Amino acid sequence: MTTNSLLSIPGLQTPKLKALPPLSLYIHIPWCLKKCPYCDFNSHEIRSPSGKIPEEAYVTALVRDLESALSDVWGRRLSSIFFGGGTPSLLSAGAIDTILTAVRTLLPVEHFAEITLEANPGTFEAQKFADFRQAGINRLSIGIQSFNAKHLQALGRVHDDQHAHQAVKIAQANFDNINLDLMYALPGQTLKEAQQDIETACAQAVNHISAYHLTIEPNTLFHRFPPQLPDDEHAAAMQDMIEQVTAHHQYRNYETSAFARPGKESRHNVNYWLFGDYLGIGAGAHSKISFADSIVRRMRYKQPREYLAKSQANASTIQTQQILTPADRSFEFMMNALRLTGGFDTSLFSERTGLPISAIQHQLNEAEERGLLVHDRVRIKPTILGKRFLNDLLHIFLPENNSPGDALQSSIPT
Structure with a gap:
């Protein structure tokens, strides 16, 4: 069949559900300091003369958006909340607090709900991230991508290796639930360099690591001007190595690109899967x-x-x-x-x-x-x-x- x-x-023809599944909330912040050449997400480089995003107007729009959707999810409880982007850490802590206050006012939220904020090195300030925690963020996902300055430059990132290490240090001072995003099979990357990245990430002893294979997507600068990437054989060797290194450091490969300490899997992403x-x-x-x-x-x-x-x-x-x-x-x-x-x-x-x-x-x-x-x-x-x-x-x-x-x-x- x-x-x-x-x-x-x-x-x-119209199959019925006996019960509704768990419900998560995703909040998209579409701006970045710079559009990366590999990125096909809905993200937009800040081009205003002031260099700032229309934060107040956007927060108002988000609250209206949530209010308009209430009839579809009325009475359902949120198990997780995720601020994705773009670069959500461009928002002020006050904006995050306003959004989360509105969410809790309009919908019931589980007492120990996972509330994640994506953040990129280059937007890290110690007091700002302490305020994010105070506003209700309890999980931070940092877009490191690599700890190698050469590869960060090839990826068009706004941060360097020192910014990457500083971001982890600030995050660990304020959060005990942290994810590090890495990429592998990067332009000109060797197996040894990929291993240095994943070993460095594991040495930070965070709860969660994501390691994504760089792929060339349509409507990106890399698609128009393709870089020289490792071939399939070398990329597969990198994937094998990453699985071995993370396992050695007691991370479980629970999803294709995700590695977590026991009990620290991303609840928001597992709900997707x-x-x-x-x-x-x-x-x-x-x-x-x-x-x-x-x-x-x-x-x-x-x-x-x-x-x-x-x-x-x-x-x-x-x-x-x-x-x-x-x-x-x-x-x-x-x-x-x-x-x-x-x-x-x-x-x-x-x-x-x-x-x-x-x-x-x-x-x-x-x-x-x-x-x-x-x-x-x-x-x-x-x-x-x-x-x-x-x-x-x-x-x-x-x-x-x-x-x-x-x-x-x-x-x-x-």
Whole structure:
């Protein structure tokens, strides 16, 4: 049975959810000091004569955005909040406090909810980050990318290696839950240099490390002027080395690019991977919201000026909306959950999609025959081979009427 044939199964035209999944809040801050040449996120270099962002107007728009979305999530409790970007640490601590106060006023928030702020070296000031903690931020994610000055320059970063170390020092003085973002397979990077980066990150003894393979994305400067990157063989060797080094330092590789100390996995990101719900507010933010009889994806207007103009005119800030078909639900669940090293409970597929596991039995059997995953009545998880060839594994579950690129692009939140 193909994924498209889900539509012909009696009773699956409008599959019902017995319970709603956990809910997270994503808040997008779209400005950066400088647009990096590899970045395809919805981020915009600050170009105002003052060099400042329209903070007050944007915070007002975010609160209005949240208020307008309340009817979709009324009474639901937030398990995590994530300020992403862009560079959210460009905001003042006062702005963060105003936003979080509004969130807590409008929605119930779990007592020990994870509240993450992304921050880039070059925006670090000791008092400012102490104030972020006071405002309610309890997890910091730092965009280090590399501790090597040469590679930071090649990546177009505004900080150098000294800024990177100083950022970690300031963060550790104020936060006990920290993630460091690194990238590997960088222009001109050797295996030894990649190892120095990951060893340096592990030596900081933070709770969480993310290590992403640099890829050339459309609509980036690197796509127009491609740098010389390590070949696939060297990149794979770097990935193997990173997994070995992090394991030696007691980090568990719980997701394709994520490594955590026991119990310190990113709760916000795990909710994504397990097809949980997230409300996204801010320019270009994506949402996935479940209802009893539908699952809806929405995207806000991407350009900050347009987003602000819509908000100030009391018009809807939602630019696009998609109601997921049964085939979409099936693929998107698998696309996300198979990123987790430990896989997922078999029963979760039905709980989050409203579909019986038999709806993808043919694809599960094919993936197992090819040695890409293992499954039984209790658990489904990728094999080592499946982790290495994740795109091939996901392709098995891809709806026939979509291209892999289109499906992946439309399903991954910013």
